[in-house]
Structure formats: structure tokens, C-alpha cells
Amino acid sequence: xxxxxxxxxxxxxxxxxxxxxxxxxxxxxxxxxxxxxxxxxxxxxxxxxxxxxxxxxxxxxxxxxxxxxxxxxxxxxxxxxxxxxxxxxxxxxxxxxxxxxxxxxxxxxxxxxxxxxxxxxxxxxxxxxxxxxxxxx
Ligand code: TR5
Numbered sequence: 535x536x537x538x539x540x541x542x543x544x545x546x547x548x549x550x551x552x553x554x555x556x557x558x559x560x561x562x563x564x565x566x567x568x569x570x571x572x573x574x575x576x577x578x579x580x581x582x583x584x585x586x587x588x589x590x591x592x593x594x595x596x597x598x599x600x601x602x603x604x605x606x607x608x609x610x611x612x613x614x615x616x617x618x619x620x621x622x623x624x625x626x627x628x629x630x631x632x633x634x635x636x637x638x639x640x641x642x643x644x645x646x647x648x649x650x651x652x653x654x655x656x657x658x659x660x661x662x663x664x665x666x667x668x669x670x671x
Contacts (some may be wrong), residue, residue, distance in 0.1 A: 554647065555606045555654040562655040566600050575632065580618060581625045583660075592663030593633050597626045598655060605656040608645045626660045635662035642670075 564570040566582055573585040575595055586594040599605055599618050611619060623641070630639050639662030644651040 555610075557604075557606060557654075560653050560655045562598055562653060562657070563602075566598070576625060576629045578625075580621050583625055583629045586659065589661075590659075591661035591666065593635060593639070594659065594661045595629060595633070597622050597629065597658040597660060602655050606654040607651055608643050608656060622656075622658055626658050630660055630662065633662070635660075638662065640666050 561570065565572045565584060572587075574582065575585065576583040576597075580600060581597055582600055583595050583597045586596055599622060603615070603618075604610055604612065605615055605618070626641050639660055642659040642661070643649075643656070644659070
């Protein structure tokens, strides 16, 4: 693991959030550009899926748009984002199948401060591999 990735992991463990949505590049841009290593599960021209560095379930991966195009968070969606939003959900489903999440899984999008969002580049969490409880905290 590179020093930068190790530092990023430490920051996650300590719960250090990135700045609230300032429209600035995030750590995910470096993952997309392969400047930081990640465990990539799926990639196409539009989307990238990779394992979460701090998994909350036996299987926990993120699905992100490769071109953020203003989608720092779900609540910033515009009509032009409709296609990419649908594509991200389909990628989540395809990768869940690839990961053998045959008994079900959860897709979560944390939005903003109350949603506990820490990285302001839209991402879907896909978690599975154990019985999840409801409601979440
Ligand atoms: O809290 P929200 O919903 O914004 O989720 C951000 C997610 O990004 C968390 O689940 C983190 O564990 C995850 N994350 C953060 C970093 C990171 C990552 N997943 C994979 N690789 C990562 N690197 C290299 N660096 C991070 N800072």
C-alpha cells in the first residue's frame, strides 16, 4: 500500500471527513486516475466499482461515476444526470451478481451532513454477505 493510501486509510479510521461539498476534487478522483491503488471490481467508460477501504459487511463496494459532472451528492442531481444515475444502479446490480450476493444486499447513498456523507463525489455503497438489520442508525 502506498504512503498516500495508508494515510487515507488512517484518516478514514479516525473518521476525518473531507470538507463539506466544496466542489473540489476528492480522493475518488485519484482512485479513478489510478494514482492510488484500489481493488477494482468493474470499470467502464462511465462507472467504476471498487471495494470500500473500511468494509461494513463481508462484501462492501462503492460504485461511482467516473465523470462527477456536478454530482458531488445525490441531492445535486439535475435532469442531465438521469442516465448516469440509472447506469450506476445497474452496475451495482451486475457487480453484486459477480460477487455472488445471491441472498440479497443493500444499496445506500449517504447524502450531506445528516446522511453522514464524507466524500463529496457521488457514490453508491453496496453491502452484503451477512444478514443486515433495519433500520440503520
Ligand atoms: O461516508 P460516505 O458515504 O461519504 O462514504 C465514503 C466511503 O469511502 C467510506 O465508506 C470510506 O470507507 C470509503 N473510502 C474512503 C477512502 C477510500 C474508500 N474506499 C476505498 N479506498 C479509499 N481510499 C484509498 N481512500 C479513502 N480516503
